[in-house]
Amino acid sequence: MKAAEKRMSELTREINEHNYRYYSEGNPVIGDTEYDRLVKELKDLEEKFPLLRRPDSPTQRVGGQPIDGFVTVRHLRPMLSLDNGYSREEVCDFDQRVRKLLEVAQVEYTVELKIDGVALSLIYQSGRFLRAITRGDGIQGDDVTENVRTISAIPLQIDYTDPIEVRGEAYLSHDEFARINHQRESEGEPVFVNPRNATAGSLKQLDSKETARRKILFFAWAGFLTEDLKEHRLVLDFLRKHRFPVNPQSRVFKGIDAVMEYCNSWEEQRHTLPYDTDGMVIKVNHLAWQDVVGFTSKNPRWALAYKFPAEQATTRVKDIVVQVGRLGTITPIAELEPVFLSGSTVSRASLHNQDEIKRLGVKIGDRVFIEKAGEIIPQVIRVIAELRTGEETDFVMPENCPACASRLHQAEGEVAVRCLNIRCPAQVKERVLHFAGRDAMDIEGLGTEMVTALVDKGLISDFGDLYFLTYEKVIELDRMAKKSTENILAAIAKSKERDLVNFLFGLGIRHAGTRAAEILAENFFTLEELEQAPAEKLITLREIGPVLAESIVDFFQDAETRKVIGKLKIAGVNMVQKEKKASTRKQVFAGKSVVITGILEGMARSEAERLVKESGGRVSGSVSQKTDYLVVGKDPGSKLDKARGFGVKILTEEEFLEFVRGG
Ligand SMILES: [Zn+2]
Known part of the structure; x- marks a missing residue:
């Protein structure tokens, strides 16, 4: 022992x-x-x-047992937020206050990028990571230790045995934010508003395994040590030396003019960074001077967050309407007076849910600031309450679905309100659109307008009816000519040949995105096999969790689903995985999950994937505990790191070839 x-x-x-x-x-x-x-x-x-x-x-690093909730913990020392400055004048005022308190002519400042993420306090004792707490109200925050443990960028052990508190920012890169949202979208889950919200959401996962799947990054920006360091810059150096990621862009300047110049240089340049920054943090560099300058009740007096002017516009909320999604989720949407912002005209912005409306305090008729998150999605940032006339009205979530009038339902503990009527025309339209989408049956010409017309005229009541449309019926629709009618019918007919994977995705099973469809198609080969699979069997598949397994079983047992699938069968829609070919290769990867990462030199990615499949293996997109092999090409990125953490067997391109050829 x-x-x-x-x-x-x-x-x-x-x-x-x-x-x-x-x-x-x-x-x-x-x-x-x-x-x-x-x-x-x-x-x-x-x-x-x-x-x-x-x-x-x-x-x-892979995450532990799910927890019931987060415990609130008191900070060792208050974790105050910084005072903000929005202009050169405000920065100069700050400098003047500091100089007056210090009675000096010039102050040395450190200037750092302000990362737009979630602030964390990390406690280490005897060189070990002990606890992570969110900022919370500055006095106490949530204990997110188990989730933070999964963040590879945060060391679990350090070469320093005195107690130490490190503060910094957890954040997501733009790429990872896009990946997470894409994933959620394909699973029918609501997307995150911006990278900061996605980071907060990831840190507040009750299941740390879920956090582990998201690649959260970290920059340390403060440390409290027993060491007697004289300058903030030296603290950053100390943290860097003890292996905390520290943003490389921090600089020290004498006098506020140089500080301002550096801040300005980032106003444009920040758009080239792979993560969000919303400003610069200016701190008095000498720690003894920080002590002299001190704190107000809310903020340190020795620091200022200079915020970049965001590209914003003001407009008026003409109305708040609700939209019904494919799975019945009701989303409130702000209809705006059209306004030009960052390259396009904006006339609608999602308000996400009632909680968000409450948080913003937005009313119908309000003038609001809008901004584009990640420079794409328009968002209401805040209400200009000073411009209220008294005419503004509160948004009230309707009690009945605007499309089918059935009573809306809000499950206990859920933010989302849903329409539960499976025949709700709004949901039918969304489901047909999903079914016709590019990753699904790829039916060209079957867009919103066409689908709306088909459903409203009663020509279809689900996507199974698409295959029974006739020329005579379709040409009756507004604006349909001979050619366009023929085209759409041909596109529908052609879609019968789509592969099983596209078909499964098109069915729109709750929580089943493109990835799940792939896994199911690879493992079942026919719809019939899948329909009969019990949840216990589904759970044994890589990447299929209990929630998804349950959802799949429920889906196929549903009477409405059975009816639609019946129609599709009669129509002759392909329900078999075509790629299942007899292989002469030795099954060296039989039953194994293989992930390929990096650039392969000798073959295309698709070729490597085919080799894995022909050798009996499954190709998976992401590394998990269930991954057996990682094939590593050039510039492998984060998957390699993750694979190592899971103890996944790693093959170079050469070893991989040897493996499949030798087999
Ligand atoms: Zn409805």
Whole structure:
């Protein structure tokens, strides 16, 4: 036992070292196989001696048991937010106040990018990560320790044994934000408004395994140490030295003019960064001087957040209407007086849900500021309450569905209000549109207008009816000519040949996005097999969790679904995975999940995927605990790191070829 403990601690240290070299420096010093071996050895020891497994073990990055809720914890020292400045004048005023208090002519400042994320306080004791707390109200915040443990950018062990508190910003890159939203959209889940909300949502997941799937990043911006460092800049250097990611753009300047110049230089340049920044943080560099300048009750007097002017516009909320989604979710939408903003005219903005309306305090008739999140999605930022006339009215969530008049339903504990009527014409339209979409049956010409006409005229009541449309009926519709009618019917007929994977996605099973459709198609090959699969069997598949499994079973048991599928069968729509071909290859990957990452030099990605499939394996898009192999090309990115964390077997392109050819 003693020997095991010693070995485990050695392994932990070694693995952390390699993680750091790989993750923070991009400069690994050992090969994948070697790394693999270390992780496996540690995992084996942990299995053998579970009592010796440390909570900060590098094998624990995958997330633990779901929790019921978050515990509120008091901060060791108040975690105050910064005072904001929006103009040069406000920055100069700040400088003047500081100089007056210090009675000096010029002050040295550090200037850092202000990352638009979620502020965290991290506590370390005896060199180990102990606890993570959100800012909360500045006095107390939520204990998010288990979720933060899954963030690879945050060290679980540091080479410093005194107690230390590190503060910084958890954030998401634009790419990761887009990935998460794309995923949610394909699963029929509401998307996040902006990267900051997505980060907050990820940190507040009750299931830390879910947090682990999202690639949250971190920049440290403050540290409280026992060490007597004289300058804020030196604290940042200290943190960097102890392997916390520190934003490389911080600089020290004497005098406010140089500070302002640096701030201005980022106003345009910030758009080239892969993450959101909304300003610059200006801090008095000398810590002794910070103490002299001190705090107000709300903010430190020695720091200012200079906010970049956002591209915003003001307009009026003409009305708030509700939209019914494919799964019956009711979304309030602000109809705006059209206004030009960042390259396009904006006339609508989603208000997401009632909570968001309450948070904004927006009323019908209000003048509001709007902005584009991630420079794409228009959003209402705030109400200009001073311009209210008294004519404004509150939005009231209707009690009945605007499309079918059935009573709306709000499940306990859920924000979303839903229309539960499966025949609701608004839902039918959305489901048909989803079915006809590019990743699904790809029916060209079947857009919103056409679908609306078909449903409103009673020509279809579900997407199964599409295949029974006749020339005589369709040409009757407004604005349909001979050619366009023929085209649409031909496109519908052609879609019968789509592959099983597209068909499954098109069905619009709740929580089942494109990824789930792929997994199902790869494992079942025919719709019939899938229809009969019990939840217990579905759960055994990689990446299919209990919620999705339940949703699939419910879907196929539903009487309405059975009816629609019946129509599709009669119409002769393909329900078989066509790619299932007899393979002569040895099944070296039989039953294994393989992820391919990076640029392959000798073959196209699709070729590699085909080889895996022909060798009996499944190709998966993301690395999880269930991944068996990771094939690594050039510039592999984060998947390699993740795979190492899971102890996934890693193959170079050459090894991979040897593997499939040798087989
Ligand atoms: Zn309805």
